[in-house]
Amino acid sequence: MLQIVSSSWALLLGIGLLMVGNGVQGTLLGVRGGLEGFSTFELSVVMAGYFAGFLGGSRMAPEMIRRVGHVRVFAALGSFVSASLILFPVLTDPISWTLLRVIVGFCFSGLYVTAESWLNNSTTSKNRGQALSAYMIVQMAGIIGAQALVSAGDTSGWVLFIIPSVLVSISFAPILLSISPTPPFESTKPMTLKELYAVSPLGCVGMFLLGGVFSAQFGMSAVFGTAAGLSVGEISLFVSMFFVGALTLQYPLGWLSDRMDRRVLILIVAAIAAVAALLGAVMTSALPALLVAAFFVGGMSNPLYSLLLAYTNDFIEYEDMAAASGGLIFINGLGAIAGPVATGWVMETFGPSGFFVFILVLLVAIAAYAAYRMTQRPAPSVDDTSTYAPVYQGSSPVIVDAAWEFAAETAEAEAAASGEAEAAGEETSDAKTRI
Numbered sequence: 001m002l003q004i005v006s007s008s009w010a011l012l013l014g015i016g017l018l019m020v021g022n023g024v025q026g027t028l029l030g031v032r033g034g035l036e037g038f039s040t041f042e043l044s045v046v047m048a049g050y051f052a053g054f055l056g057g058s059r060m061a062p063e064m065i066r067r068v069g070h071v072r073v074f075a076a077l078g079s080f081v082s083a084s085l086i087l088f089p090v091l092t093d094p095i096s097w098t099l100l101r102v103i104v105g106f107c108f109s110g111l112y113v114t115a116e117s118w119l120n121n122s123t124t125s126k127n128r129g130q131a132l133s134a135y136m137i138v139q140m141a142g143i144i145g146a147q148a149l150v151s152a153g154d155t156s157g158w159v160l161f162i163i164p165s166v167l168v169s170i171s172f173a174p175i176l177l178s179i180s181p182t183p184p185f186e187s188t189k190p191m192t193l194k195e196l197y198a199v200s201p202l203g204c205v206g207m208f209l210l211g212g213v214f215s216a217q218f219g220m221s222a223v224f225g226t227a228a229g230l231s232v233g234e235i236s237l238f239v240s241m242f243f244v245g246a247l248t249l250q251y252p253l254g255w256l257s258d259r260m261d262r263r264v265l266i267l268i269v270a271a272i273a274a275v276a277a278l279l280g281a282v283m284t285s286a287l288p289a290l291l292v293a294a295f296f297v298g299g300m301s302n303p304l305y306s307l308l309l310a311y312t313n314d315f316i317e318y319e320d321m322a323a324a325s326g327g328l329i330f331i332n333g334l335g336a337i338a339g340p341v342a343t344g345w346v347m348e349t350f351g352p353s354g355f356f357v358f359i360l361v362l363l364v365a366i367a368a369y370a371a372y373r374m375t376q377r378p379a380p381s382v383d384d385t386s387t388y389a390p391v392y393q394g395s396s397p398v399i400v401d402a403a404w405e406f407a408a409e410t411a412e413a414e415a416a417a418s419g420e421a422e423a424a425g426e427e428t429s430d431a432k433t434r435i
Contacts (some may be wrong), residue, residue, distance in 0.1 A: 011119045013139050014175035018115065019142025021164035021171070022108055024149055025085055028164075028240050029097065030222025031155045031232060032089075038266040042094040044344020047219030048337055049098040053105025053174070055333035061110035064293065065117075077081060077107040078172055085165040097317060106145040115175055120401075132390070139392050140247040144240045151236035180334050183213060189388045191320070196312075196327040201310035202263065202373040208327045209362045209369075212342065213273075213301050213337025214393045216359055217242045220347075221294070224355035227347060228284050245299025250390045253303040261379040262311040263370050266304065270367035273300035277363060280356035304366070305332070309400070312354050325400045332393070403426075 033043040064073050084107075091100070105129075105182030119135060146164075152303045153160040226236030257265050265396060273296060309325060316324055339358075346354035361427045391400050 006115045010177070011175035012117065012134060014171040014173075015115050015119070016133065016138045016142045017167045017171035017174075018077070018108070018431060019139050020146045020149070021081070021085070023143035023146025024160065024164040024167075025088070027147060027150045027222040027355030028112040028155060028160050028234065029088065029101075029113055030220070031150070031226055031235060033097070033223070034226035036092050036163050037154055038094055038097075039343040041341075043223045044220060044342075044347075045341040046094060046097045047340035047344075048215070050105035050108075050219065051215050051333065051336040051340070053102035054109040055105075055109075055330070055337060055397045056102075057106035057109025058329065058333065060106075061062050063289075063308060064110065064317045065114065070114050070117060074176065075172060077110040077114075078168055079238075081111070082165045082169045085161055085168065089161050099230060101401075118175065130331050132301065136246065136250070136390055136392055140243050141244045144247075147236035150390065151233040155232055155269055166370035167394055178365070183348070191323045191327045193327060193331070196324060197333075199324065200312040201376075202287055202370060203324075203328060204331055205369050206266065206304070206308045206366050207332045208335040208368065210301065210304055210393075211332040211337075211364050212339035213362050214305070214332070215336035215339030216343045216355065217298060217301070220343045223344070224347070224352055227352040228290075230287070238290055238294055240285075241294035242304065243302075245295035245297070246392070247303035248295075250303045250306070253300075254306065254390050255323040257307055257310060260389070261374075262307060262314065263374050263379060266307050266311065267370040267374075268365050269300045269304050269307065271371065273297050274360050274363035274367060276300070277356045277360035282315045284351075284356070292406055299361075299365075301320075301332040301363070301411030302393060306391050329400060334432045 029046065030043060034045065038046070061073065070252060080226045082103055084103050087100055089098060091097070116135075119131065149163060150160060153163070189350070190198075194206070221239045222399055225238050230238060231238070253265070253269060276296035279289055283289035285294070311322055312328060343355060343358045346358045350357055
């Protein structure tokens with residue numbers, strides 16, 4: 001791990017600064033919108049704008065990179081993000097904020113594609129697993145650190161809008177001045193949604209529903225905190241617990257997934273997260289209960305993203321994994337666009353508890369559908385399944401492809417080692433027989 005950090009510190013630092021900048025604006029807008037008098041539904045539309053832009057950016061960024069190159073795309077999109085972040089406190093109306101959020105989401109998507117391309121290009125098959133682990137830690141640490149910044153600042157002023165703008169601008173330096181060469185860029189055309197659904201109905205349905213869960217967490221948790229009467233510090237702590245849980249539970253659940261029927265684990269994980277959401281819905285005025293609920297909702301739902309990817313890959317050939325992942329990411333993005341708007345409507349109908357009620361309904365639906373799919377076809381043998389690869393839901397298709405490439409390489413290496421061990425055992429047995 002230390003070798004990866006020493007060789008890729010510039011890229012990781014730049015990505016970390018991007019995550020801090022993104023995490024600050026996501027939480028800050030939820031708090032500041034309440035101060036500006038936005039209704040819960042208006043804020044939900046604003047938050048949905050980010051995911052609409054992000055989905056569009058993930059589809060268009062590859063073509064932009066092919067046309068003008070990584071450096072120009074990164075610099076241009078970063079400049080738009082920096083400018084947009086400063087404009088939020090100037091244009092304080094829901095329509096302007098929604099448009100700015102679309103721009104920010106589009107640009108962040110392109111920035112992630114570009115930065116992750118560099119990171120992937122700087123790794124080899126020997127260190128890719130460590131690089132992916134370091135990247136996930138940096139992502140989560142960036143978002144968690146962003147919450148500390150929000151809690152320490154004045155949400156009614158300008159400073160907290162300027163800070164993420166500066167951080168995004170500074171992130172250019174370590175990445176663009178890095179000695180890493182500009183990587184070649186290739187993208188895979190995803191499967192059609194019909195083909196993908198035929199391969200894995202659970203993967204498609206689960207990914208769509210999970211998109212709503214994720215966007216509610218990332219986009220509406222601060223709005224919930226404001227509606228529930230939490231202080232800025234309490235809101236920041238509440239939001240951070242979603243990502244602390246994700247970072248803590250990602251790898252233990254990944255270890256389990258390689259050793260059991262993934263549908264059973266998907267059902268269990270979704271059910272535990274649903275119970276946590278129920279706790280949050282019932283105890284909206286108790287901060288300790290909210291923190292526990294956020295920890296387990298985030299800690300279970302984020303690994304669920306990687307579980308659904310891994311489950312889908314269990315039914316396809318290696319060469320089709322990238323195409324399938326691209327399709328699943330698109331489906332997840334569609335669900336993410338609808339998530340904040342639906343959450344806002346439920347919160348306006350049922351009050352702040354509607355935030356957790358909406359998440360609860362989606363998680364119960366995932367668990368129920370997983371149970372139904374268990375009756376429709378047998379599970380593949382554990383020995384024949386793909387290796388789990390931990391991936392953060394906000395990652396671009398580039399890093400998802402890298403994760404599955406590493407997972408496939410790991411599986412091949414383990415199979416080869418197992419075959420050599422078996423051969424050695426047979427030779428020993430033959431020798432004993434001869435003796």
